[in-house]
Amino acid sequence: MRVLVTGGAGYIGSHTSLALLEAGHDVIVADNLSRGSARALDRVAELAGRKPAFARADVRDRVAMHRLLAEERPEAVVHFAGLKAVGESVRDPLGYWDNNVLGSVNLVGAMQEAGVHTLVFSSSATVYGELSPPPFREEFPMAPTNPYGETKATVERMLASVAATRPGWRIAVLRYFNPVGAHASGRLGEDPNATSANLMPAICRAASGGDALAIHGDDYPTPDGTALRDYLHVADLAEGHVRALQAVRDFREPATTINLGRGVGQSVREVIHAFEQASGVRVPANVAPRRAGDVAVLVADPARAQALLGWKARRSLEEMCRDAWQWHQRNPNGYA
DSSP, X not given: OEEEEETTTSHHHHHHHHHHHHTTOEEEEEEOOSSSOHHHHHHHHHHHSSOOEEEEOOTTOHHXXXXXXXXXXXXXXXXXXXXXXXXXXXXXXXXXXXXXXXXHHHHXXXXXXXXXXXXXXXXXXXXXXXXXXXSBOTTSOOOOSSHHHHHHHHHHHHHHHHHHHSTTOEEEEEEEOXXXXXXXXSSSOOOTTSOOOOHHHHHHHHHTTSSOEEEEOSOSSSTXXXXXXXXXXXXXXXXHHHHHHHHGGGOSSSEEEEEESOSOOEEHHHHHHHHHHHHOOOOOEEEEOOOTTOOSEEOBOOHHHXXXXXXXXXXXXXXXXXXXXXXXXXXXXXTO
């Protein structure tokens, strides 16, 4: 297929763009480069042996989205573009509603006008909140505890309404848990210059002589007091998007929600230990206060992904740590 990838120059978007190219699809990346990097796309081209097309465009620009879809005429869209940090969303909720919700409304409106009705949407496990016991299943109620999760839940509801009222739409909503790691080549990874409070880049910085890692809270109701998360390798996640794109037109419902995770919860301290084992480097760490908007446990029930997509995360926590450390060592300043 000919696929438009919004936010395709970012961390997950670049890995997915590569996976789509390797699967034989033609890729057009749209990114405003506020958090992504054009150099990431150069490396995607290097690894894939062919270039994705690129348009510097912002999904909040309605005119630009209409023009892009009319000119490029993709058959499907994979939508990553948006902001994604819980703590940042607490500090700047308006920015998150502007980027994540307004941008998605503009994109879907442009798709409707252009007759492009196949969409894979990048959602998040943060929509689950704490109302239901983990592991989380897709039918559990949405109860986000932070503005980032609220924006994702709002876009999910919008997409469900569109699919229910406009004929022809086929939508896969992918709720993924905690992506970490990097491409095994060491050429693609999470750019440390982007605004991010993610655990693995912080571990890598601490291991390479930066500030000690801040463990945000050691008094959660978990075995060691630190937050439990379902970590999955970004390459597994990218493969999940390719599978969803290939399967979405065969789903029974016009809009289908699918968890992408390993179904295994690991604490911050367990991840630190795994990293030290994989790298041979000690990670200095200090306990810091909890962050606003964080929950104690986020773990997936991945059964639906296996049933509908034939997808299962294959890479171990050790591989996630090894690949993240290789990326950081080879690219200490990211793509800069």
